[in-house]
Amino acid sequence: DAKTTQPTSMDCAEGRAANLPCNHSTISGNEYVYWYRQIHSQGPQYIIHGLKNNETNEMASLIITEDRKSSTLILPHATLRDTAVYYCIVRVEGNKLVFGAGTILRVKS
Amino acid sequence: DVKVTQSSRYLVKRTGEKVFLECVQDMDHENMFWYRQDPGLGLRLIYFSYDVKMKEKGDIPEGYSVSREKKERFSLILESASTNQTSMYLCASNVGSGRAYEQYFGPGTRLTVT
Numbered sequence: 001d002a003k004t005t006q007p008t009s010m011d012c013a014e015g016r017a018a019n020l021p022c023n024h025s026t027i028s029g030n031e032y033v034y035w036y037r038q039i040h041s042q043g044p045q046y047i048i049h050g051l052k053n054n055e056t057n058e059m060a061s062l063i064i065t066e067d068r069k070s071s072t073l074i075l076p077h078a079t080l081r082d083t084a085v086y087y088c089i090v091r092v093e094g095n096k097l098v099f100g101a102g103t104i105l106r107v108k109s
Numbered sequence: 110d111v112k113v114t115q116s117s118r119y120l121v122k123r124t125g126e127k128v129f130l131e132c133v134q135d136m137d138h139e140n141m142f143w144y145r146q147d148p149g150l151g152l153r154l155i156y157f158s159y160d161v162k163m164k165e166k167g168d169i170p171e172g173y174s175v176s177r178e179k180k181e182r183f184s185l186i187l188e189s190a191s192t193n194q195t196s197m198y199l200c201a202s203n204v205g206s207g208r209a210y211e212q213y214f215g216p217g218t219r220l221t222v223t
Contacts (some may be wrong), residue, residue: 034210043214099152
């Protein structure tokens with residue numbers, strides 16, 4: 001099984017880039033990396049996903065290392081509203097998402 | 110925008126009561142899911158459904174049942190609520206294939222069983 005390792009928590013200054021790392025050293029060649037986040041009192045929200053290439057959308061950028069053993073989610077200009085738990089997921093069983101513990105990101109003014 | 114709604118944000122029930130949690134999605138999604146979320150344990154899948162009247166057990170189905178009579182509605186049933194079922198319950202939905210990773214979640218129902 002591909003498993004992920006994320007730091008328990010991180011702090012980021014408002015307006016600065018937030019870089020959230022994820023290790024997934026046992027990822028297999030056809031497994032994608034997905035990122036979700038969960039703001040307090042809400043359900044999880046899909047952010048971005050990737051396989052090999054770096055990806056960018058309106059919410060974030062995803063940088064995947066060449067060996068695919070780790071990735072970084074980048075929020076380019078973090079705001080207070082980005083304070084949330086961020087989940088890195090590399091295991092999707094059929095249509096099921098397997099969530100780990102995630103990283104608590106605290107954006108501070 | 111996809112909208113997934115859940116019938117209650119907060120619910121308090123007594124031990125032994127039968128509890129119904131309702132979930133409705135408005136995007137004609139084939140798949141619907143029920144998770145529970147507990148501190149330190151993350152999200153765990155209880156049941157999911159990939160079509161009307163179809164269901165499959167997730168990782169922790171014991172003590173729960175589900176019903177999907179219409180495509181847009183997926184109900185979670187606690188036949189006889191117990192205190193260890195106190196939790197946050199989250200419903201989600203997504204399309205049948207292709208973008209299976211992109212699940213849309215409801216706001217959650219915080220259930221307390223006393």
